[in-house]
Amino acid sequence: xxxxxxxxxxxxxxxxxxxxxxxxxxxxxxxxxxxxxxxxxxxxxxxxxxxxxxxxxxxxxxxxxxxxxxxxxxxxxxxxxxxxxxxxxxxxxxxxxxxxxxxxxxxxxxxxxxxxxxxxxxxxxxxxxxxxxxxxxxxxxxxxxxxxxxxxxxxxxxxxxxxxxxxxxxxxxxxxxxxxxxxxxxxxxxxxxxxxxxxxxxxxxxxxxxxxxxxxxxxxxxxxxxxxxxxxxxxxxxxxxxxxxxxxxxxxxxxxxxxxxxxxxxxxxxxxxxxxxxxxxxxxxxxxxxxxxxxxxxxxxxxxxxxxxxxxxxxxxxxxxxxxxxxxxxxxxxxxxxxxxxxxxxxxxxxxxxxxxxxxxxxxxxxxxxxxxxxxxxxxxxxxxxxxxxxxxxxxxxxxxxxxxxxxxxxxxxxxxxxxxxxxxxxxxxxxxxxxxxxxxxxxxxxxxxxxxxxxxxxxxxxxxxxxxxxxxxxxxxxxxxxxxxxxxxxxxxxxxxxxxxxxxxxxxxxxxxxxxxxxxxxxxxxxxxxxxxxxxxxxxxxxxxxxxxxxxxxxxxxxxxx
Amino acid sequence: xxxxxxxxxxxxxxxxxxxxxxxxxxxxxxxxxxxxxxxxxxxxxxxxxxxxxxxxxxxxxxxxxxxxxxxxxxxxxxxxxxxxxxxxxxxxxxxxxxxxxxxxxxxxxxxxxxxxxxxxxxxxxxxxxxxxxxxxxxxxxxxxxxxxxxxxxxxxxxxxxxxxxxxxxxxxxxxxxxxxxxxxxxxxxxxxxxxxxxxxxxxxxxxxxxxxxxxxxxxxxxxxxxxxxxxxxxxxxxxxxxxxxxxxxxxxxxxxxxxxxxxxxxxxxxxxxx
Ligand SMILES: Cc1cc2nc3c(=O)[nH]c(=O)nc-3n(C[C@H](O)[C@H](O)[C@H](O)COP(=O)(O)O)c2cc1C
Ligand code: SF4
Ligand code: FES
Numbered sequence: 001x002x003x004x005x006x007x008x009x010x011x012x013x014x015x016x017x018x019x020x021x022x023x024x025x026x027x028x029x030x031x032x033x034x035x036x037x038x039x040x041x042x043x044x045x046x047x048x049x050x051x052x053x054x055x056x057x058x059x060x061x062x063x064x065x066x067x068x069x070x071x072x073x074x075x076x077x078x079x080x081x082x083x084x085x086x087x088x089x090x091x092x093x094x095x096x097x098x099x100x101x102x103x104x105x106x107x108x109x110x111x112x113x114x115x116x117x118x119x120x121x122x123x124x125x126x127x128x129x130x131x132x133x134x135x136x137x138x139x140x141x142x143x144x145x146x147x148x149x150x151x152x153x154x155x156x157x158x159x160x161x162x163x164x165x166x167x168x169x170x171x172x173x174x175x176x177x178x179x180x181x182x183x184x185x186x187x188x189x190x191x192x193x194x195x196x197x198x199x200x201x202x203x204x205x206x207x208x209x210x211x212x213x214x215x216x217x218x219x220x221x222x223x224x225x226x227x228x229x230x231x232x233x234x235x236x237x238x239x240x241x242x243x244x245x246x247x248x249x250x251x252x253x254x255x256x257x258x259x260x261x262x263x264x265x266x267x268x269x270x271x272x273x274x275x276x277x278x279x280x281x282x283x284x285x286x287x288x289x290x291x292x293x294x295x296x297x298x299x300x301x302x303x304x305x306x307x308x309x310x311x312x313x314x315x316x317x318x319x320x321x322x323x324x325x326x327x328x329x330x331x332x333x334x335x336x337x338x339x340x341x342x343x344x345x346x347x348x349x350x351x352x353x354x355x356x357x358x359x360x361x362x363x364x365x366x367x368x369x370x371x372x373x374x375x376x377x378x379x380x381x382x383x384x385x386x387x388x389x390x391x392x393x394x395x396x397x398x399x400x401x402x403x404x405x406x407x408x409x410x411x412x413x414x415x416x417x418x419x420x421x422x423x424x425x426x427x428x429x430x431x432x433x434x435x436x437x438x439x440x441x442x443x444x445x446x447x448x449x450x451x452x453x454x455x456x457x458x459x460x461x462x463x464x465x466x467x468x469x470x471x472x473x474x475x476x477x478x479x480x481x482x483x484x485x486x487x488x489x490x491x492x493x494x495x496x497x498x499x500x501x502x503x504x505x506x507x508x509x510x511x512x513x514x515x516x517x518x519x520x521x522x523x524x525x526x527x528x529x530x531x532x533x534x535x536x537x538x539x540x541x542x543x544x545x546x547x548x549x550x551x552x553x554x555x556x557x558x559x560x561x562x563x
Numbered sequence: 564x565x566x567x568x569x570x571x572x573x574x575x576x577x578x579x580x581x582x583x584x585x586x587x588x589x590x591x592x593x594x595x596x597x598x599x600x601x602x603x604x605x606x607x608x609x610x611x612x613x614x615x616x617x618x619x620x621x622x623x624x625x626x627x628x629x630x631x632x633x634x635x636x637x638x639x640x641x642x643x644x645x646x647x648x649x650x651x652x653x654x655x656x657x658x659x660x661x662x663x664x665x666x667x668x669x670x671x672x673x674x675x676x677x678x679x680x681x682x683x684x685x686x687x688x689x690x691x692x693x694x695x696x697x698x699x700x701x702x703x704x705x706x707x708x709x710x711x712x713x714x715x716x717x718x719x720x721x722x723x724x725x726x727x728x729x730x731x732x733x734x735x736x737x738x739x740x741x742x743x744x745x746x747x748x749x750x751x752x753x754x755x756x757x758x759x760x761x762x763x764x765x766x767x768x769x770x771x772x773x774x775x776x777x778x779x780x781x782x783x784x785x786x787x788x789x790x791x792x793x794x795x796x797x798x799x800x801x802x803x804x805x806x807x808x809x810x811x812x813x814x815x816x817x818x819x820x821x822x823x824x825x826x827x828x829x830x831x832x833x834x835x836x837x
Contacts, residue, residue, distance in 0.1 A: 488730030495663040498728040526659040
């Protein structure tokens with residue numbers, strides 16, 4: 001069926017809603033990579049088997065990840081008219097019990113994490129109902145209560161492999177509104193007014209980049225989604241694509257319409273096979289509904305998206321290396337200017353945005369720039385998803401308004417160090433970022449404030465370190481990563497990082513001297529200031545910040561003769 | 564690309580507080596060289612696109628009182644351009660880069676001389692151990708050979724292998740490469756003279772490129788082997804029509820002799836020396 005009118009879209013929405021809230025029990029199994037890693041898929045198949053063998057009137061579907069990765073496999077149980085229940089740490093042995101209880105309109109209380117009476121999908125509101133009052137409310141769980149879900153609005157609650165469910169909670173309505181009633185320039189204006197900044201790390205205003213791309217001469221242009229996500233410890237983009245692929249496609253569709261571009265590409269690392277699979281399926285489903293292709297939604301606008309896979313090199317996330325990789329060349333950065341907006345994929349003007357940047361677009365258009373910019377702080381509007389990992393108790397995906405303090409994220413949401421240990425520092429921004437000591441945890445997380453303390457937002461990895469972590473070792477880990485991911489084009493990064501690694505090895509082996517520390521400092525400065533691309537320019541940050549905040553740990557490793 | 568001497572507009576620029584006339588659109592590094600302002604550089608070649616990898620030509624661009632370090636080989640001259648080439652910052656970073664080069668290419672005399680010229684004679688970094696290196700411990704990975712082979716000769720016979728500190732240049736799979744025309748443009752463009760090739764009998768052996776061997780053509784007159792066969796074939800397709808058939812296949816020396824002889828025969832016998 002091709003969607004041509006609002007009525008068509010409405011009819012699919014109704015169908016989608018009856019899939020999310022059928023008149024018989026519905027069980028959703030968290031089968032994102034995190035869920036699958038702890039047996040989610042086996043659980044899914046077991047449940048399917050049980051309901052088929054017994055011809056139970058129960059729907060068992062796949063769902064994404066609601067973010068509480070520590071508690072996976074998470075299972076949602078919906079009994080018609082009652083609150084949706086989230087079960088946690090479900091094992092395959094629980095399958096039978098969950099189903100037989102669901103048939104009786106009940107749930108296994110011992111596995112219940114929380115109940116969801118209603119949910120704001122932002123694109124629409126879903127009321128599930130009351131009941132199961134003995135189970136804590138979603139809002140009473142500290143991991144959830146401090147979060148604000150805008151990007152992760154649907155993650156874990158809908159089936160990512162069924163477009164009907166996305167439309168069911170109001171998906172593609174923003175695209176419909178845009179394509180049928182908003183002039184393209186107004187779309188760009190709205191995104192500019194929202195204050196949306198790129199979520200790929202640098203925080204460049206998205207609307208402005210769109211405007212520049214639109215104004216660039218030439219009729220054949222590209223929009224590209226950067227789904228390379230190569231920072232160690234970061235997996236926000238993967239989860240967004242695995243759990244809710246259509247929000248990305250809808251965002252790109254709206255952006256393409258605003259910029260009057262007809263070809264889209266998603267550059268994604270080959271190490272994300274599940275995300276690729278779900279995106280491919282989502283693209284097929286969107287095409288089948290006429291949401292991609294020719295004359296989309298009967299508006300006369302044509303647009304389609306292709307997937308380009310990379311071989312998983314960190315440097316291929318850098319814009320010019322990414323373009324080289326798409327063109328089939330070696331992923332090595334080139335000099336800028338020209339910027340991609342002038343000369344991008346195959347020489348054509350190209351707009352490149354991060355996955356999460358695109359995912360914000362449907363709600364900005366759906367709810368308006370004023371609604372969006374009320375979230376976060378001035379100059380840093382909206383929310384940001386972080387992957388909270390490392391030595392923290394509550395490992396998972398966390399979404400908070402920009403400007404939220406590290407304190408809130410690590411203690412209120414993350415519940416402090418794992419196994420009750422004290423937290424020493426947090427690394428933001430992956431290999432490009434730095435380590436922030438615990439005493440600076442009142443730092444608000446936004447683009448500028450992170451820069452001030454010597455680190456950066458990056459794409460959103462937060463790696464927590466506890467009292468047992470040696471900070472020199474952390475610095476070595478990241479320099480080793482950056483050095484082996486360096487493309488080798490320019491000398492400061494290729495040779496400089498190699499020697500930084502050698503010096504760090506020497507210090508850790510107890511053979512370092514004060515001169516080594518001085519040399520490390522000098523090298524960091526030169527690598528930072530003279531490297532060609534962002535990789536080299538930011539790679540010394542882990543060393544610079546550990547030298548700044550944890551110099552005593554370096555000193556302790558220096559031999560008495562070396563002092 | 565704006566080529567100097569092609570009637571570009573002349574503009575005024577400031578280098579180290581002095582004013583100079585320069586051609587609009589020209590690569591600033593070339594302007595500086597023309598005015599005898601010394602900027603070290605290793606990866607720039609006029610015939611190729613700016614590459615910006617050696618980072619030695621870093622200069623400060625001054626805009627509204629603020630300075631930004633930029634490679635001189637990537638700056639295009641425009642009116643009012645203001646550049647500082649020798650600030651303490653530049654010197655500091657440049658010297659450290661020289662130290663990195665001394666460690667990376669410990670056998671390169673060119674690098675040693677160049678570094679010494681800027682006062683850097685020692686490196687604090689561990690020198691690369693040179694063992695069985697087809698490029699003799701002299702390669703600094705400026706990429707000129709790879710680029711000239713691809714951009715100018717259209718052969719792409721050599722390329723970068725691996726990445727990061729493990730990057731090297733060679734033929735695919737370190738095998739004899741039939742795509743190599745044996746033109747040796749790579750050896751000619753190499754700033755550190757790292758590439759080894761040699762003419763042995765009727766062949767040219769590119770020692771550095773996995774011993775790739777190409778046939779040379781032999782001069783029908785003197786019997787000397789003088790040019791790679793594939794290159795010769797390519798050149799012959801581009802000759803102007805009307806060129807004397809007889810001399811087409813001669814080596815440069817025999818060609819010269821041919822013309823000299825012709826000239827001599829024009830002169831009356833009486834004027835010849837005994
Ligand atoms: C070494 C390096 C790696 C990068 N990796 C990523 C990445 O994985 N994902 C991403 O979105 N941006 C990455 N970036 C930033 C991109 O170059 C680019 O700024 C971004 O995709 C633009 O999108 P945005 O404006 O929506 O943030 C990387 C940059 C550098 C220098
Ligand atoms: S900074 Fe590193 S990754 Fe970037 S161009 Fe230079 S060598 Fe390549
Ligand atoms: S000559 Fe400018 S960077 Fe090498």
